[in-house]
Amino acid sequence: MRSSILCPNCRKLISADERKCPYCGLSNPASLLKYNFWTRGLNDPFQIVRWIIYLNVGMYLISLLLNSMIPRFSYNPLVFLSPENKSLLLMGATGTIPIGRLGRWWTLISANYLHGSILHIFFNMFAFNQIAPLVIREFGTNRMIILYTLGGVFGFIVSYFAGVTFTIGASAALCSLIGASLYFGKSRGGAYGQAIYRQLGTWTLGIFLFGLFFPGINNWGHGGGLIAGAFLGFAMGYEERKRETATHKMLAAGCAIATMLILIGAVLSALYYRTLG
Secondary structure (H helix, E strand, C coil): CCCEEECCCCCCEEECCCCECCCCCCECHHHHHHHCHHHHHHCCHHHHHHHHHHHHHHHHHHHHHCCCCCCCCCCCCCCCCCCCHHHHHHHCCECHHHHHHCCCCCHHHHHHHCCCCHHHHHHHHHHHHHHHHHHHHHHCHHHHHHHHHHHHHHHHHHHHHCCCCCECCCHHHHHHHHHHHHHHHHHHCHHHHHHHHHHHHHHHHHHHHHHHHCCCCCHHHHHHHHHHHHHHHHHHCCCCCCCCCHHHHHHHHHHHHHHHHHHHHHHHHHHHHHHHC
16 A cells, blocks of 8 residues: 655645655655655644744743742742743843843844743743644744744834833734734635634734733734734735745744754853853
């Protein structure tokens, strides 16, 4: 019995024995799936989601370990197990202080992987785990990575120019995924598109109300992420209208490499300065 695989380029079902994909012409598709770690990962959307969650959790735990004192206990769930501001600054928090005073523009990426409490990271990662698979299904894995990275960056740029002094969290990146999903639902239409639009519209309203009633919420970052996601979704298109292209793949790879280099650099520099201090 002949086994089947998804072509790593066009993602159509083909025989594992094919020397060349009959749809897109990719040579040796089976060998690429077997030996190319990046390609294998992108063809497992749940693995991509897990990687991003692991990065967020890892950065949160490291920021706790960098605290000068034992993480504070509080009956307020919003600050329970909170990293110190100094730890977050060293790890790559963003805002007018890190960027305007210290020139740390790279924090526009690193801040997306930092969180201020266990409740903060729990809700963000729970929401990401719900929305990211939908975005991957409708836009593809590469475009999801672009939306998460660039949407988060744009959200923090907006909050920087709005004067937010110190900010962290995956919310701006998450709002970018929501913005793209809202665009998809509205653009696609039909029962399915309308259901997506209504459901994500409810999420957006909840985020907006939460930001109104709780202090310290970066509403500028949320709004910037939503706008960026809708614009990027429109500019890049979604699977039903436009397959992922080589440009999408290169941009996603660039986002992933830049993110990893920045996070590794942030951790190493934080450990260095914490050791000195």
